[in-house]
Amino acid sequence: MNAAAVAERTNELLVRFNLTTAATQMAGRLEQAGHQQALSIVLEGLEMEAEAREQRKISRLRRASQLPPGKTFDTLELGVLQPALGRKLRELACGEFLDNAANLLAFGPPGVGKSHAASALGHALIEQGHTVLFRPAYQLVQELLAAKRELTLPRLLRRLDTVELLILDDIGYLKQSAEEAEVLFTLIAQRYERHSVMITSNLVFSEWERIFKEPMATAAAIDRLVHHSIILEFNASSYRNRHRQRTDGQPGNGTGANKSGSEDK
Incomplete structure (x- = not known):
């Protein structure tokens, strides 16, 4: 993933998590400071959070559905x-x-x-x-x-x-x-x-x-x-x-x- 794609995806996840202030500031500031690796680490953490939230959501939906387990x-x-x-x-x-x-x-x-x-x-x-x-x-x-x-x-x-x-x-x-x-x-x-x-x-x-x-x-x-x-x-x-x-x-x-x-x- 190139620098522009990393910055775009980072902003997307920050907005999804309602971190709108960070979304407008973080990627640009880190890029400006030349910390592309740090931005990639931030994105990795955000991706992990996104996956965890999605799995928690699916678990909640499955419990609420009353579907027979295993079917x-x-x-x-x-x-x-x-x-x-x-x-x-x-x-x-x-x-x-x-x-x-x-x-x-x-x-x-x-x-x-x-x-x-x-x-x-x-x-x-x-x-x-x-x-x-x-x-x-x-x-x-x-x-x-x-x-x-x-x-x-x-x-x-x-x-x-x-x-x-x-x-x-x-x-x-x-x-x-x-x-x-x-x-x-x-x-x-x-x-x-x-x-x-x-x-x-x-x-x-x-x-x-x-x-x-x-x-x-x-x-x-x-x-x-x-x-x-x-x-x-x-x-x-x-x-x-x-x-x-x-x-x-x-x-x-x-x-x-x-x-x-x-x-x-």
């Missing part, structure tokens, strides 16, 4: 998924879809890796400094319903609105009352064209009346989700079943899945 692209068997789907997931990990508030809709039967893929995508986005929140759909709906009853729903919605990507896992297992469907629709409407939602579901759209109960509410929810959306179809054989066969040697046909909670973690 990353490193542990996701992309080779088990359809090649086009694997490539699309890697492409989405760049985060460009967040700029357009595009939604991600992951469909497929139980055990095909939907939840793991959603989590892996969330971890990858956090590495780039994006905010992510991962919640089982049934848990978040209950929190929304409790907030509505306590007259704090607007506050909770505002807090959720600060997250760039909200991942609702296993929406297909919700069997809601009209009141629960209403708060879920309120959440979807609140984020529409503002921030991205990722939904994993074993139900195709034609079965979503099981969630929203009324045809009009179902159509309205689907309309908001599908507009500016990317659909991910998981049609491979059971991802969980393959892992089980590899680890314990026992065959499985995927028919014994527990449908009370998340299916494809």
Whole structure:
């Protein structure tokens, strides 16, 4: 790095750390005094500080995200998924879809890796400094319903609105009352064209009346989700079943899945 580049980068980091007075004075004074080596040492220290701050930020974002630990692209068997789907997931990990508030809709039967893929995508986005929140759909709906009853729903919605990507896992297992469907629709409407939602579901759209109960509410929810959306179809054989066969040697046909909670973690 030449002298001009060192001075420019030093100023950039000083400004980032809100050391604006030092930014206007330090590089020029050291250069004037002929202390180019000293300026390089200052820059090295600033780069170390920048890296440490970035890692602390990522750690904070990861804790706040509630993402399952270890469910990353490193542990996701992309080779088990359809090649086009694997490539699309890697492409989405760049985060460009967040700029357009595009939604991600992951469909497929139980055990095909939907939840793991959603989590892996969330971890990858956090590495780039994006905010992510991962919640089982049934848990978040209950929190929304409790907030509505306590007259704090607007506050909770505002807090959720600060997250760039909200991942609702296993929406297909919700069997809601009209009141629960209403708060879920309120959440979807609140984020529409503002921030991205990722939904994993074993139900195709034609079965979503099981969630929203009324045809009009179902159509309205689907309309908001599908507009500016990317659909991910998981049609491979059971991802969980393959892992089980590899680890314990026992065959499985995927028919014994527990449908009370998340299916494809």
